[in-house]
Amino acid sequence: MKIGAHIKTAGGLVPALERAVGIGAEAMQIFGSQPHMWRRRNHSDEDVAVFMEGVREYDLGPVFLHGIYLINLAADDEALLEKSIGALTWDMKLCERIGAQGVIFHLGSHKGGGYDAVFDRVCAAVSKVLEDSPPNVRLTLENSAGSGGTIGRRFDELGRIVKCLGDDRVCVCLDTQHTFASGYDIASRDGLEKAIEEFDREVGLERLVAVHANDSKVELGANRDRHENIGEGLIGTAGFENVLSHQAFAELPFYLEVPGFEGTGPDTENVDRLKAIRGKVPA
Numbered sequence: 001m002k003i004g005a006h007i008k009t010a011g012g013l014v015p016a017l018e019r020a021v022g023i024g025a026e027a028m029q030i031f032g033s034q035p036h037m038w039r040r041r042n043h044s045d046e047d048v049a050v051f052m053e054g055v056r057e058y059d060l061g062p063v064f065l066h067g068i069y070l071i072n073l074a075a076d077d078e079a080l081l082e083k084s085i086g087a088l089t090w091d092m093k094l095c096e097r098i099g100a101q102g103v104i105f106h107l108g109s110h111k112g113g114g115y116d117a118v119f120d121r122v123c124a125a126v127s128k129v130l131e132d133s134p135p136n137v138r139l140t141l142e143n144s145a146g147s148g149g150t151i152g153r154r155f156d157e158l159g160r161i162v163k164c165l166g167d168d169r170v171c172v173c174l175d176t177q178h179t180f181a182s183g184y185d186i187a188s189r190d191g192l193e194k195a196i197e198e199f200d201r202e203v204g205l206e207r208l209v210a211v212h213a214n215d216s217k218v219e220l221g222a223n224r225d226r227h228e229n230i231g232e233g234l235i236g237t238a239g240f241e242n243v244l245s246h247q248a249f250a251e252l253p254f255y256l257e258v259p260g261f262e263g264t265g266p267d268t269e270n271v272d273r274l275k276a277i278r279g280k281v282p283a
């Protein structure tokens with residue numbers, strides 16, 4: 001189990017390495033380009049080479065990209081759907097170029113129309129992304145907190161998409177805050193056990209490739225996406241001890257996406273807290 005973090009890429013890929021090492025991260029997640037813009041960033045061959053060398057030297061893998069926030073694979077607007085497919089495909093290709101495992105992304109929202117109404121459209125969109133993507137890169141669906149018609153609040157919503165594609169590249173990332181806000185009480189031993197069983201039944205544990213480690217500002221089942229620093233929220237230190245002790249997560253990379261104690265994102269204190277919790281977990 002590696003304790004990693006989402007790292008800012010202001011200035012490009014190379015400065016991100018230093019930031020990751022600076023907070024003691026053991027693995028990294030980054031954006032391939034600005035998350036609120038459709039415009040794609042150009043990465044030079046030299047930057048890519050230095051980045052890959054740095055990841056090796058400091059042992060910062062696995063690296064995942066996080067998809068941009070504008071993506072909605074359930075959009076009924078044809079232009080938005082095309083742009084979403086294009087942005088994801090671009091990130092999938094960038095993964096191959098920089099040696100990243102895959103792209104973790106939010107599927108989007110049905111905007112109140114209901115999951116069943118958009119299911120076929122989402123499957124067709126994901127399938128289109130896969131068609132133009134490299135063979136060994138993981139297209140990784142993230143579970144949602146369930147706000148505003150977001151897809152993937154319950155595990156069966158992800159499972160149905162995984163199954164309709166029948167492609168080994170389709171994987172899942174669980175965000176601890178989203179899981180908790182969607183009504184899975186992972187802070188308790190019984191609740192976690194039930195959640196893992198349901199995940200295995202609906203999706204399959206072999207598809208789980210990463211965890212977003214975030215405490216929660218909102219209570220169980222609140223259906224809001226509000227991350228908190230580790231130990232400061234409603235999952236709490238004991239809740240994370242529970243999560244990190246579970247066998248299902250033993251081999252997975254954890255990525256912090258917390259606000260940070262200075263409000264600048266994942267920091268040394270959050271990394272150290274998770275490492276301390278990992279240190280207490282029986283091998």
Ligand SMILES: [Zn+2]
Nearest residue numbers: 066105106142
């Ligand atoms: Zn995410």
Ligand SMILES: [Zn+2]
Nearest residue numbers: 175225226227
């Ligand atoms: Zn979130």
